[in-house]
Amino acid sequence: MLSVLNVTKRFGGLTALDSCTINVEKKEICGLIGPNGSGKSTLFNVITGYYPSDNGEIIYNETHIESMAPYDIINMGISRTFQLPNLFKKMTLMENMLIAPKAQKGENIWRAWFGLGVKQQDYDNYNKAMDLLEFFNLVQLRNEYANSISFGQQKLLELARALMTDPEILLLDEPTGGINPVLVNKIIESIKEMRDRSITFLIIEHNMSVVSRLCDRVYVLDHGKNIAMGTPDEVKTNEQVIEAYLGV
Amino acid sequence: MLLELREVISGYGNLDILHGVDMEVDNGEIVCIIGPNGAGKSTVLKTIFGLLKPKGGTIYFAGEQIKGIDPHRLIRKGISFVPQDKNVFPSLTVEENLAMGAYTRPNMVEKGKEMVFSRFPSLYDRRDIRACYLSGGERKLLAIGIALMLEPVLLLLDEPSMGLSPKYKKVLFDKIAEINQGGIPILIVEQNAYKALKISHRGYVLDMGKNKFQGESGELLANPQIKKLYLGG
Numbered sequence: 001m002l003s004v005l006n007v008t009k010r011f012g013g014l015t016a017l018d019s020c021t022i023n024v025e026k027k028e029i030c031g032l033i034g035p036n037g038s039g040k041s042t043l044f045n046v047i048t049g050y051y052p053s054d055n056g057e058i059i060y061n062e063t064h065i066e067s068m069a070p071y072d073i074i075n076m077g078i079s080r081t082f083q084l085p086n087l088f089k090k091m092t093l094m095e096n097m098l099i100a101p102k103a104q105k106g107e108n109i110w111r112a113w114f115g116l117g118v119k120q121q122d123y124d125n126y127n128k129a130m131d132l133l134e135f136f137n138l139v140q141l142r143n144e145y146a147n148s149i150s151f152g153q154q155k156l157l158e159l160a161r162a163l164m165t166d167p168e169i170l171l172l173d174e175p176t177g178g179i180n181p182v183l184v185n186k187i188i189e190s191i192k193e194m195r196d197r198s199i200t201f202l203i204i205e206h207n208m209s210v211v212s213r214l215c216d217r218v219y220v221l222d223h224g225k226n227i228a229m230g231t232p233d234e235v236k237t238n239e240q241v242i243e244a245y246l247g248v
Numbered sequence: 249m250l251l252e253l254r255e256v257i258s259g260y261g262n263l264d265i266l267h268g269v270d271m272e273v274d275n276g277e278i279v280c281i282i283g284p285n286g287a288g289k290s291t292v293l294k295t296i297f298g299l300l301k302p303k304g305g306t307i308y309f310a311g312e313q314i315k316g317i318d319p320h321r322l323i324r325k326g327i328s329f330v331p332q333d334k335n336v337f338p339s340l341t342v343e344e345n346l347a348m349g350a351y352t353r354p355n356m357v358e359k360g361k362e363m364v365f366s367r368f369p370s371l372y373d374r375r376d377i378r379a380c381y382l383s384g385g386e387r388k389l390l391a392i393g394i395a396l397m398l399e400p401v402l403l404l405l406d407e408p409s410m411g412l413s414p415k416y417k418k419v420l421f422d423k424i425a426e427i428n429q430g431g432i433p434i435l436i437v438e439q440n441a442y443k444a445l446k447i448s449h450r451g452y453v454l455d456m457g458k459n460k461f462q463g464e465s466g467e468l469l470a471n472p473q474i475k476k477l478y479l480g481g
Contacts (some may be wrong), residue, residue: 016383035413037383083411084333141286148260151332151407152285152439178332178410178439180284181480206413247415 001026001200002047002078002169006064007056009039009046009224016042018224019056020200024169029191029201031215031232033208035245039224041206044171048075048080060169061074075102077168081175083204085154089147093157096146097129098122100164115179125164132160135190137183152178159187169200176210188214206235208246222246249308250275251296251402252431256305259296262416265291267457268305272459273402278424278434280448280465282478284439288457289437290332293404296435297329298322310401326401330408335391341370345379345390349397360397367423385416389423396427403427405436409443421424421447441479445469453478 002024009017017039025028032040043202045051047058049070058066065073088096104125105111106118133139136156146157159175175191176184182205191201191214205211211218212232220228220235222244228235235241242248251273259265265288273279281289284314294300296307298319307315314322319329336345346364350356365372368389372384379390388408395403408424409417417440425447428434438444445451445465453474461474468474475481 033413034381036385036411036416137284137286144263148263150286150290152469156285174411178285178407180439180478181441182478183285185480205415206411208414245413245415 001028001061002202003057003059004043005057005059007043007046007053007058009042009051009053016224017053018222019045021223021226022219022229023062024200026200027195027198028216029195029203031211031212031218032201032204032221033206033211033218033235033245034227038221038244040221041173042224044080044173044202044204044220046172047073048078052217070177074165077166079165079167079169079243080171081155081158081162081173083173083177085151087146087154087158087161090145092143092145093133093149094126094129094142096157096161097133097164098125098163101125102165113245126151129160129164132163135186136160152180155179156183163194167199170194170200172201172203172205174204174206176205176207184210208232212236250271250310251343251435252306252308253292253296253387254306254308256292256295256302256307258291258300258302258305260300264303265457266295266302269457270453270459273433273435275433276428276431277450278428278436278448280441280444280451281435281437282444282451282455283440283454283460284441285344287454288404289454291439291457292454293329293406293435297327297404299329303443316457323398324364326331326398327404328395328398328400328402329404330391330395330406332406332410336379336382336387336394339377339378341376342382342390343375345394346397349394353398356398360399363399364396367396383435385412385419388420392423392427396432400432403434404431405434407439409440417443425470442469 004022006019006021007017008019009129034040046053049068103123111118133142162170175187215232218232219237220241227240228238249272253269253271255268256266257268283289295302296380298317301316346361347357350360371390372391409420421443445468448465451465451468
């Protein structure tokens with residue numbers, strides 16, 4: 001479904017991604033782990049068009065996307081979250097949610113003027129937003145500004161907002177970092193459930209128990225290079241991974 | 249008692265987050281705050297450090313009321329705070345970042361740097377590198393290093409382990425325990441509740457801006473209700 005082939009990305013003298021290759025299958029929950037600074041978030045930024053890659057190919061559903069802009073890539077069904085929440089801070093939680101859905105009819109001046117289907121779509125989006133906010137325990141806060149909620153809650157809001165776009169594949173950058181363990185369990189369950197409804201996941205995660213419970217396969221990066229790939233159990237016993245990442 | 253919060257009410261603008269929180273930290277202790285997202289854990293630290301002005305209650309530090317005092321004056325009294333993010337100057341080198349930590353007392357810069365480098369040798373190797381080029385783990389150590397520059401009497405840490413690889417998490421928790429054994433009491437907020445409670449002496453569970461449980465770390469870890477409600481079983 002998503003193939004990253006020999007992608008290289010340099011920042012000045014620093015090679016953040018060094019001929020990195022990953023393949024994500026449809027309906028898979030694929031993990032991406034590696035030491036801090038190994039290029040995981042850079043890979044997300046390259047896939048979603050935030051940074052142009054220096055070399056290599058990125059193919060999504062048989063289309064080359066390596067030179068596409070972020071707004072075109074999200075329209076193809078690739079959505080993401082950030083390690084540090086990237087929200088509209090002076091908008092309320094609900095407004096953050098409602099700005100996310102693609103192809104809103106009210107954005108067209110004629111439809112907005114004559115109200116063709118706008119109301120119904122807005123109503124559906126609102127209900128969907130309410131359901132998601134409810135799930136992440138944010139519903140009471142829906143009329144607060146995004147910068148007034150806690151860091152963990154901002155991460156949850158970002159995840160909820162990404163789900164508003166009906167993605168085919170969701171790239172999550174540390175979805176459980178800074179989240180209370182009880183809610184982590186709930187997020188794991190919901191990701192599995194979404195997978196059963198045929199959403200594909202690529203997830204950066206440092207919490208190995210989450211990786212083990214969630215991921216079908218895991219890629220390990222170190223210094224921008226692939227060092228291992230396999231099931232969570234295989235990867236956990238790999239000498240090189242223990243040395244670079246897990247520690248003894 | 250080194251730090252004592254009584255009935256503290258605090259929040260952002262009109263939104264109250266803490267509804268009467270009590271908390272204590274004694275000399276020599278690591279005290280850990282856990283709880284759900286939005287419970288008010290970070291708000292407690294920000295209120296102690298004067299970034300938020302409490303609407304009610306009292307905060308005593310070393311016998312002195314510090315409620316409403318500005319952060320730059322609290323630093324001089326010996327309280328250091330490491331925030332969750334934006335805790336280093338990205339365009340400055342490691343060494344320059346540390347110097348900034350002792351900005352209020354220039355005569356302590358050299359001594360402080362020596363102490364931090366001996367504690368975190370990996371930072372010494374990278375002293376001329378800009379903070380933006382450090383890995384997440386090293387950046388976290390640097391942020392703690394900056395806070396240690398003035399030899400604080402109390403260290404406040406807001407989710408230090410977030411975003412770190414398993415290997416660095418271990419290193420970090422070991423370092424925190426080590427800093428404490430060196431005589432600095434620490435109040436720490438963590439979602440990595442198991443590991444944080446393991447290195448702490450006591451813990452508080454906050455929920456909806458109120459004290460829910462408190463006790464020795466071992467007791468909290470063994471309590472089935474806390475396990476179910478806050479530690480995820």
